[in-house]
Amino acid sequence: ETTEEAGDTAADSGEKITVGFAQVGHESDWRTASTNSVQDAFSEANGYDLQFVDCDNDSAKQIEAVRQFIQNDVDYIVIDPIVSTGWDTVLTECEDAGIPVIVIDRTIEDSDKYVSWVGSEFMNEGLASGAWLKAYAEAKGITDLNILVIEGSNGSSAQIGRTDGFKKYADAEGWTILDSQDGDFTQDGGQQVMESYCKSYAGKFNVVVCQNDNEAFGAMDAMKAAGVSYGVDKDVILISFDACKAGLEYVQSGDINADFMCYPLQGSYCADIVKALKNGETVAKQTFMTEPWYVAEDILKSITYTNNAGDEVTEDLIQVT
Numbered sequence: 356e357t358t359e360e361a362g363d364t365a366a367d368s369g370e371k372i373t374v375g376f377a378q379v380g381h382e383s384d385w386r387t388a389s390t391n392s393v394q395d396a397f398s399e400a401n402g403y404d405l406q407f408v409d410c411d412n413d414s415a416k417q418i419e420a421v422r423q424f425i426q427n428d429v430d431y432i433v434i435d436p437i438v439s440t441g442w443d444t445v446l447t448e449c450e451d452a453g454i455p456v457i458v459i460d461r462t463i464e465d466s467d468k469y470v471s472w473v474g475s476e477f478m479n480e481g482l483a484s485g486a487w488l489k490a491y492a493e494a495k496g497i498t499d500l501n502i503l504v505i506e507g508s509n510g511s512s513a514q515i516g517r518t519d520g521f522k523k524y525a526d527a528e529g530w531t532i533l534d535s536q537d538g539d540f541t542q543d544g545g546q547q548v549m550e551s552y553c554k555s556y557a558g559k560f561n562v563v564v565c566q567n568d569n570e571a572f573g574a575m576d577a578m579k580a581a582g583v584s585y586g587v588d589k590d591v592i593l594i595s596f597d598a599c600k601a602g603l604e605y606v607q608s609g610d611i612n613a614d615f616m617c618y619p620l621q622g623s624y625c626a627d628i629v630k631a632l633k634n635g636e637t638v639a640k641q642t643f644m645t646e647p648w649y650v651a652e653d654i655l656k657s658i659t660y661t662n663n664a665g666d667e668v669t670e671d672l673i674q675v676t
């Protein structure tokens with residue numbers, strides 16, 4: 356056992372803190388950033404022994420990973436839930452074993468047996484995308500919106516919030532959603548769904564909403580192959596979520612019209628929660644990330660909408676130059 360250096364490490368007392376992290380998978384750029392962030396926060400140098408499991412987007416595998424953490428008698432369990440339901444039994448097992456659970460990113464909807472959650476308000480991301488499209492179409496004089504949606508992995512709270520938030524606007528404005536299919540948050544998924552859309556709805560759509568950047572990358576390839584142009588003042592308005600680095604480069608080049616950020620670097624928040632719990636402090640049940648909205652043009656400076664908390668908010672749009 357090496358002696359810990361003095362400083363703000365979690366294990367100032369000497370013993371390493373063991374943390375099990377059941378990660379969703381490796382489907383996207385967002386996910387890579389998330390994994391790196393948690394691994395950095397719970398590094399050995401910081402006094403942790405991190406047991407990391409990539410659950411490969413398989414819910415059964417994820418439940419199994421959590422059970423294995425209980426077997427291993429880890430000190431804390433961190434879960435990014437692939438789907439939002441089916442959790443109560445295994446979280447009860449964690450509770451019975453006396454292991455605190457921290458949930459990050461996606462939410463758990465059918466159990467409250469976790470100490471804290473850190474993540475994004477996905478519903479607001481969806482609402483903001485709708486508010487932006489409404490204002491943008493008005494500014495451009497586009498009256499007839501025919502929309503194709505490529506959803507994220509079905510049953511994930513990210514997919515549910517982004518779908519419902521956008522749909523609220525579509526319903527209120529009478530937009531036509533021609534189709535809405537699961538692209539599984541992957542580039543391949545986005546490409547496959549878009550290839551089939553380009554066949555089924557050739558010449559009939561002028562908006563594509565991808566629920567993450569990787570799907571948008573695949574959709575762009577499919578549209579290019581089908582001879583459909585997208586982006587600023589092209590055939591199709593392209594909307595995306597995440598605003599990862601490569602996504603923002605496409606906003607800068609005008610290929611993606613608007614990208615609604617989802618902040619992936621939740622590791623340090625998570626480590627702060629572990630430290631607080633270790634010190635016997637109470638922690639917030641929910642912590643929301645702050646997220647800017649990025650656009651390719653400067654014709655709109657801000658959007659106003661009623662968020663999921665019922666507050667009317669006006670938020671700046673950041674033009675990527």
Ligand code: GYE
Pocket residue numbers: 382383384385386460461513540566567568596597617
């Ligand atoms: O948007 C997507 C990833 O859960 C918010 O999962 C996350 C989503 C993110 O695969 O890129």
